[in-house]
Amino acid sequence: xxxxxxxxxxxxxxxxxxxxxxxxxxxxxxxxxxxxxxxxxxxxxxxxxxxxxxxxxxxxxxxxxxxxxxxxxxxxxxxxxxxxxxxxxxxxxxxxxxxxxxxxxxxxxxxxxxxxxxxxxxxxxxxxxxxxxxxxxxxxxxxxxxxxxxxxxxxxxxxxxxxxxxxxxxxxxxxxxxxxxxxxxxxxxxxxxxxxxxxxxxxxxxxx
Amino acid sequence: xxxxxxxxxxxxxxxxxxxxxxxxxxxxxxxxxxxxxxxxxxxxxxxxxxxxxxxxxxxxxxxxxxxxxxxxxxxxxxxxxxxxxxxxxxxxxxxxxxxxxxxxxxxxxxxxxxxxxxxxxxxxxxxxxxxxxxxxxxxxxxxxxxxxxxxxxxxxxxxxxxxxxxxxxxxxxxxxxxxxxxxxxxxxxxxxxxxxxxxxxxxxxxxxxxxxxxxxxxxxxxxxxxxxxxxxxxxxxxxxxxxxxxxxxxxxxxxxxxxxxxxxxxxxxxxxxxxxxxxxxxxxxxxxxxxxxxxxxxxxxxxxxxxxxxxxxxxxxxxxxxxxxxxxxxxxxxxxxxxxxxxxxxxxxxxxxxxxxxxxxxxxxxxxxxxxxxxxxxxxxxxxxxxxxxxxxxxxxxxxxxxxxxxxxxxxxxxxxxxxxxxxxxxxxxxxxxxxxxxxxxxxxxxxxxxxxxxxxxxxxxxxxxxxxxxx
Numbered sequence: 001x002x003x004x005x006x007x008x009x010x011x012x013x014x015x016x017x018x019x020x021x022x023x024x025x026x027x028x029x030x031x032x033x034x035x036x037x038x039x040x041x042x043x044x045x046x047x048x049x050x051x052x053x054x055x056x057x058x059x060x061x062x063x064x065x066x067x068x069x070x071x072x073x074x075x076x077x078x079x080x081x082x083x084x085x086x087x088x089x090x091x092x093x094x095x096x097x098x099x100x101x102x103x104x105x106x107x108x109x110x111x112x113x114x115x116x117x118x119x120x121x122x123x124x125x126x127x128x129x130x131x132x133x134x135x136x137x138x139x140x141x142x143x144x145x146x147x148x149x150x151x152x153x154x155x156x157x158x159x160x161x162x163x164x165x166x167x168x169x170x171x172x173x174x175x176x177x178x179x180x181x182x183x184x185x186x187x188x189x190x191x192x193x194x195x196x197x198x199x200x201x202x203x204x205x206x207x208x
Numbered sequence: 209x210x211x212x213x214x215x216x217x218x219x220x221x222x223x224x225x226x227x228x229x230x231x232x233x234x235x236x237x238x239x240x241x242x243x244x245x246x247x248x249x250x251x252x253x254x255x256x257x258x259x260x261x262x263x264x265x266x267x268x269x270x271x272x273x274x275x276x277x278x279x280x281x282x283x284x285x286x287x288x289x290x291x292x293x294x295x296x297x298x299x300x301x302x303x304x305x306x307x308x309x310x311x312x313x314x315x316x317x318x319x320x321x322x323x324x325x326x327x328x329x330x331x332x333x334x335x336x337x338x339x340x341x342x343x344x345x346x347x348x349x350x351x352x353x354x355x356x357x358x359x360x361x362x363x364x365x366x367x368x369x370x371x372x373x374x375x376x377x378x379x380x381x382x383x384x385x386x387x388x389x390x391x392x393x394x395x396x397x398x399x400x401x402x403x404x405x406x407x408x409x410x411x412x413x414x415x416x417x418x419x420x421x422x423x424x425x426x427x428x429x430x431x432x433x434x435x436x437x438x439x440x441x442x443x444x445x446x447x448x449x450x451x452x453x454x455x456x457x458x459x460x461x462x463x464x465x466x467x468x469x470x471x472x473x474x475x476x477x478x479x480x481x482x483x484x485x486x487x488x489x490x491x492x493x494x495x496x497x498x499x500x501x502x503x504x505x506x507x508x509x510x511x512x513x514x515x516x517x518x519x520x521x522x523x524x525x526x527x528x529x530x531x532x533x534x535x536x537x538x539x540x541x542x543x544x545x546x547x548x549x550x551x552x553x554x555x556x557x558x559x560x561x562x563x564x565x566x567x568x569x570x571x572x573x574x575x576x577x578x579x580x581x582x583x584x585x586x587x588x589x590x591x592x593x594x595x596x597x598x599x600x601x602x603x604x605x606x607x608x609x610x611x612x613x614x615x616x617x618x619x620x621x622x623x624x625x626x627x628x629x630x631x632x633x634x635x636x637x638x639x640x641x642x643x644x645x646x647x648x649x650x651x652x653x654x655x656x657x658x659x660x661x662x663x664x665x666x667x668x669x670x671x672x673x674x675x676x677x678x679x680x
Binding site: 162 | 227228230231232233234236238240248259267268292330332333338339340354355356357358359361362365366367368369370372374403404405408409436438439440459461465466468469472504506525526529622623624631641643644645646649650
């Protein structure tokens with residue numbers, strides 16, 4: 001996984017509530033592959049029915065075309081567990097999403113892909129959105145200190161578990177961490193197999 | 209000696225599965241059952257293969273093609289009947305030694321319908337699947353939740369996950385459901401009241417007198433929809449009804465193991481006095497059948513209510529969201545939903561495709577005809593549900609009324625398998641998501657119970673099922 005220590009970038013204000021992962025990556029675009037998923041990300045919002053870009057959608061606004069931070073609404077990434085939604089958000093250039101709340105699976109998927117999903121209080125997100133709309137100065141997301149700083153200097157602390165923070169800072173992934181603990185997993189199963197034998201099915205027990 | 213501290217069901221099951229505490233809020237958790245489907249499965253298995261890793265516990269891993277498969281009765285002789293990803297899925301299941309309940313299996317079905325039927329979901333198990341609605345299986349007292357592709361690959365390789373421990377929320381529901389009011393209506397009403405992110409960050413336990421009397425399949429429907437209120441984990445405690453539902457199923461414990469398992473399962477319910485991070489209550493007694501009017505499951509009203517006016521929305525964001533939703537849905541604020549013309553009725557999906565759902569819809573349909581201009585489908589959740597329904601003569605009830613009786617799969621809920629609602633047309637659907645474009649680009653979805661969907665099919669419009677006399 002790519003490291004993420006400090007991000008200095010413009011922030012795109014997109015405070016729409018309940019943006020679901022079906023909207024972020026519609027199923028037919030998933031089946032077309034990664035380039036299409038990114039190109040058509042947020043398709044029902046970014047594109048008109050005839051396929052032309054919707055100029056009213058902030059995600060299409062050229063002022064924020066280089067933004068690395070997405071300021072989102074409540075329950076961002078709710079719905080389907082499809083990790084494609086995170087791939088599309090990252091593919092659009094965002095390494096950080098800030099929202100009052102997230103779909104839990106989307107948020108978990110973000111951390112597996114080097115995207116920091118930050119929860120702030122609704123009024124803090126609103127303050128950031130207002131500042132982002134006022135100009136396109138750079139925001140600062142400091143993963144080491146767990147702080148977001150707006151261009152005007154206001155700083156908000158965010159919560160990140162020590163493990164998630166470490167993983168971002170060092171570029172570690174869960175799989176490598178877990179593979180190093182394979183002996184502990186085996187030991188767990190040996191003990192548990194005695195306690196709950198019905199859990200551990202024999203291989204090839206039933207032919208279908 | 210001090211009495212032991214009362215514990216929640218979540219804490220008991222979670223702690224039973226902790227391999228190692230990684231930091232104050234993160235655990236390495238063992239996974240007892242890993243379920244795969246044909247949309248998320250093949251890519252995660254490909255990733256496993258590319259990293260030169262093997263499947264650690266193929267005997268605890270089971271595969272169900274459901275998302276992309278055709279539901280046409282013609283699918284069995286058709287090379288394309290398995291959908292876009294099934295060949296790749298078969299390839300990797302063979303390679304990694306994972307049992308696949310393929311299209312020709314008598315147990316094929318939607319993963320969240322078939323796995324419980326097979327006894328793969330049991331109380332106290334940790335169950336994951338690359339599908340958000342895995343929480344469905346929490347209705348059997350399991351800890352079951354949806355995961356992303358990277359996590360699927362990790363579980364294949366290690367049978368464990370690195371997880372942030374969620375907080376606990378108990379939703380206490382008292383009151384008996386009235387006639388023609390179901391678990392679906394209860395869930396939609398709860399989401400409407402508390403919001404689509406009310407469960408975000410929480411593991412939700414449903415409890416109370418309503419849950420105790422709710423049939424096991426209704427508990428699964430409720431836990432299925434908990435995801436639409438933001439809860440990744442949702443469950444009910446297992447009880448005698450759960451044990452009766454499970455006994456004798458293919459992978460349920462047999463012989464001496466059964467009694468041993470049941471005595472373990474009885475210890476898992478939340479202790480009296482256990483502390484939850486949050487508690488809310490809901491009264492189910494006065495509940496009417498519910499239906500969605502917008503593009504979020506939280507956009508729900510009673511089926512006999514009027515379409516809400518954005519002017520009465522609680523804040524500016526909601527006002528905009530309601531206005532956009534009404535425009536997408538082609539509806540006008542203030543008008544009754546009852547009587548809004550419908551072109552499609554879909555009875556199916558992991559939410560509402562079990563035998564009890566079909567029985568409930570058949571009570572409304574029996575002896576009546578699908579209205580002109582309506583395409584009405586029943587897509588049973590599994591081959592087993594199909595067989596059990598046929599044994600009760602329910603397939604005939606639907607066929608005689610003019611319904612299509614389809615083969616099991618996710619069908620119109622996901623719209624990646626040839627089954628979709630055309631743009632601008634309206635469906636009453638027993639599925640779980642009314643998101644923009646979910647049932648096809650431009651499709652207009654109203655979520656409702658099987659009884660309400662059946663009432664729409666025979667009426668040609670949204671209709672209160674309580675106004676259609678039920679027939680046994």
